[in-house]
Amino acid sequence: MNIAIGTKVSGTFDDVVTRTRQALAEQGFGILTEIDMQATLKAKLGEDMEKYLILGACNPALAHRAVTVDRQIGLLLPCNVVVREDTETENSFFVEAMNPDLMVQVSGDAGLESVAADAAVKLRAAIDAL
Secondary structure: OEEEEEEEEEEEEEHHHHHHHHHHHHOOEEEEEEEEEHOOOOOOOOOOOOOOEEEEEEOOOHHHHHHHHHHHHHHOOOOOEEEEEEOOOOEEEEEEEEOOOHHHHHHHHHHHHHHHHHHHHHHHHHHHOO
């Protein structure tokens, strides 16, 4: 199983991030958290890396269904979506979302299968819209 649903897109970093946020919003996801890995690693460790942003995306209806099945599943929420620079191609970025099927595999709870399937459809639609 792939751990990610992803694509590669062209543009500027800011444009790709904006488009990603928009595509997620169109599928009912809001952004709860944002981690700028490039800035964080530079500030905390003095390490340089390419542009790399982690967006903590949440679709409230899907999250509610998931925690109704298994309260511990919140440990795997929100759905992380990464926008990261392709270091080999200028103005090219990878946009990847965590594959929701991992929730089912990690928890072993078959009751999460329909939630994961619905989340995957929405995340794929957002990624495909890019």
